[in-house]
Amino acid sequence: MMKWLFWIFFGFYLLSIFIFLTGIFGWFGEPQDPLSGIFLLPLGLPWVLIGDQIGLTSAALAIASPAINLGILFWLWKR
Template sequence: MKWAFWIFVALYAAALFIFLVGAFGWFGQEKDPLSAVFLMPLGLPWNLIGDRIGRASAALALLAPAINAAILFGLWKRYSR
């Protein structure tokens, strides 16, 4: 579980960095409305649940992967002996 958690956190950090670069045009990049596309699969199923109940937002797309990271962290701590 430790490896799954750290790999997920690294992917989340990379996707968040790509989002920030694309959203704010850092490093000479043009602003890209699809820069959050890498955050979407990391936040499943919470993105889909938020969309179904009508609460889809940019904040949900940014924070949904953190929920999955918290779940992985909890599993890691529960099953590590």
């Protein structure tokens, strides 16, 4: 079951990064949108909230936080 959860989360993570980059750089004729990273925030909980509490607010935190959760899911899968 953890294998499926890992791959589903990984798919959502890649899709969210693609939407984020499309909105930031205006790829495919899309208007530039500062809220395009909103889909990364729920995937990165609770690390996004912890980073916000200690004063780390950047796009790098929003992109890296789901990677931490992905690493935890990978660890649980291989355990």
